[in-house]
Amino acid sequence: MTTAVIIGGGISGLSSAYYLQKSARFSKILLLEASHRIGGWMKTEQMDGGAKFELGPRSLRASGKGSGFNTLCLIEELGLSDQTIHVARSAPAAINRFIYANGKLNMIPNRFLSFFKTIPPFSQPMFLYLLKDMMSKTPTDEADETIYDFITRNMHSDLGTYAVDPMCRGIFAGDSRQLSLQSCLPVLKEAEKLGDGSLFRGIMKKSKEPYVHSKECALFKRTRKERWATFSFKNGLQTLSDTVKDAVVSHPEVELCVNSPCESVSFSNGKAEVTVNGEKIVADHVVSSIYADDLAKLLPQNLEQLQNDLSMIPAVNTVVVVMEFDGEVMPPTVGFGHLLPSLEDKSLLGVIYDSCTFPEHDRTDKPSSRYTVMMGGAWYDHLTEVVPSMTEDALGRYAVSALKKQLNISEDPSMVHVEKLHNSIPQYLVGHEEKLQRISAVIEIEELPLSLVGSSYRGVSVHDCIDNARLEMEKITHMDLM
Structure with a gap:
């Protein structure tokens, strides 16, 4: 029996299992997730009244090239095409984007004549x-x-x-x-x-360069015809990870294990030994989809160089604060949202006008308005200075105060939810590619049965995570898995 072990049950790990089970390369595929839930950062929360809030990634770009096309093909394969909702390129939520600078909202130039005018900032x-x-x-x-x-x-x-x-x-x-x-x-x-x-x-x-797709995709043609800018699903973005999970567990060779943190990974004689909850599992191949530094801590000391390079890929902590107002408490101008330059406010990254982008996710029983405030990131230390306690209540109050000031809103929200995301977005600093080359060299020289997927390496977007998983599984199986 040939066994593959996939560490991590986020969208990268799920996608790896999905593409891997398409081949006959392994007779058993174990997907290990340390927490109680599958889906990783992809998390949609449904509140009272039917409102849906994204606590991680919130939408997908309707790209027709490369990784974006691959995601559209996957969505079609999963039978989710009729569950999609989208923002058209001509919609205000696609066109109007703002920078909050010098204490006010400034629209980013978006029309031909505006390129010939001096527009603050x-x-x-x-x-x-x-x-x-x-x-x-x-x-x-x-x-x-x-x-x-x-x-x-x-x-x-x-x-x-x-x-x-x-x-x-x-x-x-x-x-x-x-x-x-x-x-x-x-x-x-x-x-x-x-x-x-x-x-x-x-x-x-x-x-102007032509792009030739490797297969037909009706959903891609639809995005071109209807001129999609971004899209999600009727029940939120978690629909995608949930459906991939359902597709994966429907195959008898795949076993999904939650509450199963990996404790160590070692290699010998072309095999891998994975320790989970005190039990040792011998695998023919290991796929790691977890954060690079977390993987480094699982490896043996004889792979010190690999450990060092993996641990040198940093990640930042972020805080997402979603809030709902009763009635139509709208921004001054309908749009996608606004971002803040670091010189304006280091701790607050930006605000998404959720009810403008996807009104389909508003509550169904009465009018409401939804917003998301993003904080921290590379400036997380500054956030801890302005909100010393870092409690959910204090973070929520800080986010609400900032939003009300920046959008000139006088009302208080009827609901506030705070989500802290630890090591949520890896940072590709100058020299990142050199680290990846060293990492690949060690894996190749040592002939380790190990594949690396996930946001730590070659792209942090959902599109990148799914497509990079496919490409790595193609290397393992020597098959075209699109």
């Missing part, structure tokens, strides 16, 4: 930043650099401070002055090369 019209970029003649060398330095060098420090800084806080809960361009946003470096030094020229060229 920027000091020049947007077209002048683009003009500077287009005058660049040659791309820089291959050295990695921070996202902030790249944008500042190509365009202007304004964009670094008021666009890229808050964007990285919203996506990675991280500091653009430390995050690696090569690992976080490789498409920008590729575009600079393609545009002979100009980021804008490269993006224009890249947008």
Whole structure:
């Protein structure tokens, strides 16, 4: 009997099990989850009255390339196409995005004429930043650099401070002055090369490149026809992880074990020995989907180099505060939400206008308005300074006070829920790719039956986690699993 052990029951571990059971490579697949629930950070909470709140990832981009296309194919395979809800590209919730800077909301330029006007907090019209970029003649060398330095060098420090800084806080809960361009946003470096030094020229060229899909996907065609920007599901994003779980456990070769923390992993003679709840399991292959540093703590001392490199991938703690107001307590302008540059408020990352993006998730018994406040991240230490107790009650009060001030809301919310997320988003700092190369080299040289998936390595988005799991399982099984 050939056995595979998958450590971690988040979307990466679930996806690994889903793709692995498509082949006949293993006669037994064990999926180990340390906690009592499956799904990891993907968690939808349904409150009284039917309102649904996302306590982790909240929506998916309707991308037709690469990992986004793969997710759409998976959703179709799972029979979830009719459960999707979406935001159209033309909707205010897709078009209108804001930066809260200098004590007020500022809309990010989103129409042609707005690119020729000076719109706060920027000091020049947007077209002048683009003009500077287009005058660049040659791309820089291959050295990695921070996202902030790249944008500042190509365009202007304004964009670094008021666009890229808050964007990285919203996506990675991280500091653009430390995050690696090569690992976080490789498409920008590729575009600079393609545009002979100009980021804008490269993006224009890249947008015209044809993309050939490996299979037919009716859901993908629907997203193009209806011009989706982002999407979720009628019952929230957890629908996806729940359905993958159901698909996985329906196969007799898969065994799902909750409350089963992995205690150690060692390797000998081409096999792995995994200790779970004091029991030793011999496996032909191990797939780790847990945070890199958590895996490092499970490995034996004879793999010290691998331990060190895994432990050098940091992650940040975040706090998500969701709240509901009675009635239509709406923002000044309907939109997706607003982000804050770190110079405005280090502890508070941004606010999502949930009722504007997915009103389908509002309560059904009476009018209401939902918001999400995101805090901490790379500035978690600052959050502990402004909210010393770090209790849920204190964090909730701080988030409500900030939201009411920034959106000029006088009412108090009828419901507040606080979720603390420990080591929730790995940070790809400058030099991240070099760490990954060293990690891969050790696994290859030592011939370890080990695969690494999850957000610690090559992408933190749900799309990335699912697709990277598929790609790693294809390496194990030598099959095309899409």
